[in-house]
Amino acid sequence: MSLGEGARLSDRQRLAWLQLLRSENVGPVTFRQLVNHCGSAEAALQMLPELAARGGATRRIVIASLADAERELEQAARLGARFVAVGEPEYPPLMRRMDQPPPLLAMKGDLSVALRPTVALVGARNASLTGMKMARRLAAELGSTGFSVASGLARGIDAAVHQGSLESGTIAALAGGLDRPYPPENLALFDEIAERGTVLSEMPFGWAPRARDFPRRNRLVAGVAFGLVVVEAAKRSGSLISARLAGEMGRLVFAVPGSPLDPRAGGTNALLKDGAILVTEAEDIVSQIIPLLEKPLSKSEKLEEPPTITAAPPPDDRDRDRVTQTLGPSPVLIDDIIRHTGLHPSQVLTVLLELDLAGRLERHSGSAVSLLPGDM
Numbered sequence: 001m002s003l004g005e006g007a008r009l010s011d012r013q014r015l016a017w018l019q020l021l022r023s024e025n026v027g028p029v030t031f032r033q034l035v036n037h038c039g040s041a042e043a044a045l046q047m048l049p050e051l052a053a054r055g056g057a058t059r060r061i062v063i064a065s066l067a068d069a070e071r072e073l074e075q076a077a078r079l080g081a082r083f084v085a086v087g088e089p090e091y092p093p094l095m096r097r098m099d100q101p102p103p104l105l106a107m108k109g110d111l112s113v114a115l116r117p118t119v120a121l122v123g124a125r126n127a128s129l130t131g132m133k134m135a136r137r138l139a140a141e142l143g144s145t146g147f148s149v150a151s152g153l154a155r156g157i158d159a160a161v162h163q164g165s166l167e168s169g170t171i172a173a174l175a176g177g178l179d180r181p182y183p184p185e186n187l188a189l190f191d192e193i194a195e196r197g198t199v200l201s202e203m204p205f206g207w208a209p210r211a212r213d214f215p216r217r218n219r220l221v222a223g224v225a226f227g228l229v230v231v232e233a234a235k236r237s238g239s240l241i242s243a244r245l246a247g248e249m250g251r252l253v254f255a256v257p258g259s260p261l262d263p264r265a266g267g268t269n270a271l272l273k274d275g276a277i278l279v280t281e282a283e284d285i286v287s288q289i290i291p292l293l294e295k296p297l298s299k300s301e302k303l304e305e306p307p308t309i310t311a312a313p314p315p316d317d318r319d320r321d322r323v324t325q326t327l328g329p330s331p332v333l334i335d336d337i338i339r340h341t342g343l344h345p346s347q348v349l350t351v352l353l354e355l356d357l358a359g360r361l362e363r364h365s366g367s368a369v370s371l372l373p374g375d376m
Contacts, residue, residue: 001110007087008088008089009221013042014040014073014083015070016040016045017085017103018069019041019064019065019069020045021064022032023064023115024063025356025359027050027100028101030357032103032137034047036352037350045063048061048204049061049063051180051357052357054354055351055353056357056358057357057358061288061357061358066338076100076205077286079179080108080194080365081178082106083106083107084105084111085104086102086105092109092114092200092223093115094118094160094223094224095181095224098223098249099367102220104202105200105202106177107180107198108178108198110169110196110198112202113148113169113171113198114171114224117147118148118149118226119226119229119347120151120229120246121138121149121150121151121157121161121228121231122151122155122230123230123232123239124233124234124237124239125157126156126264126367127157127232128262131157131258132156132157132159133160134256135157135232137162137164138282142165143169143206144168147168147286147289148168149170150171150173150224151172151173152172152173152214152218152242153172153174153181153193154186157239158324162189163189165197166196166197171199171202172198172199173199173201173217173223173224173326174201174203174217175210175214176208177203177205178201178209179205180198180207180209181199182209187192188307202220211251215238215241218238218242218245222251223249225251226251227246227252227253227288228242229254230242230243230255230256230267230276232267232268233266233268234257234263234264235263235266236267237267237330238257239267240267240270242273252289254285254288255271255279256268256278257269257272266281304313313349315347320349320351323341323343323348323352327355327361327370327371328370328371329370329373331364331369332369332370333366334348334349334368337352355371359372
């Protein structure tokens with residue numbers, strides 16, 4: 001699915017990509033496999049009903065209309081934003097190395113900011129004055145050394161991070177559409193970032209963020225950066241989700257220590273116990289990341305094409321039964337399914353794609369899958 005280096009989608013392709021991505025049960029993994037399986041987004045749109053039916057869908061899959069996709073592109077243009085495809089020159093380079101990079105990002109502002117080496121800083125919404133001062137200072141110092149600084153536009157630490165790096169270059173990832181920034185008290189800050197930095201989202205225009213959307217936002221914050229710094233966080237905190245996601249991506253995880261008596265430091269202190277890199281000044285971060293900038297991408301870090309799912313005869317009903325019988329409510333590695341069934345990897349991937357489009361499959365980190373509750 002990956003575009004060649006420096007290549008761009010045509011207007012027609014971008015419209016088809018957006019239409020496919022906005023269709024029911026199509027996420028980043030499913031999108032990538034569909035384009036790989038069908039040859040193009042346009043061909044995938046034609047095959048969606050048939051693939052979903054093979055997966056056991058009980059009703060016709062909802063496919064985003066061409067008019068809806070055109071309308072969203074027009075909304076982006078009116079807002080001064082654009083949709084950037086994975087592989088295009090403006091796509092954040094480290095985000096391409098995520099396990100499941102968003103096929104399209106809505107982006108606005110100075111997009112060159114997202115192309116520079118980036119550090120993410122996150123933390124508590126109910127932050128202390130000391131925590132916000134520390135976040136602002138770290139962000140400013142990182143910016144002065146040439147780094148872009150990313151965060152999630154939340155109140156508290158995130159807002160302080162953006163304020164501290166506004167002059168040098170800051171990136172804000174959103175949980176909703178670019179036209180629905182959240183929270184309301186950060187609207188003025190959002191406008192400033194959209195003028196001088198970069199704002200980005202993988203969600204549709206008009207999408208109001210829900211609680212379940214913030215982990216996706218956190219994934220973008222972690223994915224755009226070489227390392228993620230947690231400034232303040234309680235033991236149960238969305239910032240710890242960001243830290244876990246960063247660790248799973250192979251990014252460096254940093255934490256600022258805090259008083260054991262302050263519950264807002266419980267999460268950061270726990271991260272330090274688990275091996276996070278201690279931070280008291282920006283140099284602690286810079287010294288760890290500079291060597292990474294000098295290291296060329298290894299083969300495992302480059303964007304790899306997924307295994308082709310057209311390399312063997314298509315699965316029959318017996319093959320589908322064998323794959324489905326290996327699934328349950330607990331996540332199972334796809335490699336284990338392949339070994340257990342003895343089927344060709346392309347056949348297993350095709351069956352999982354069909355189940356996904358039928359709304360019966362849940363995907364987990366680490367290439368694991370499970371059946372959705374109620375589908376047993």
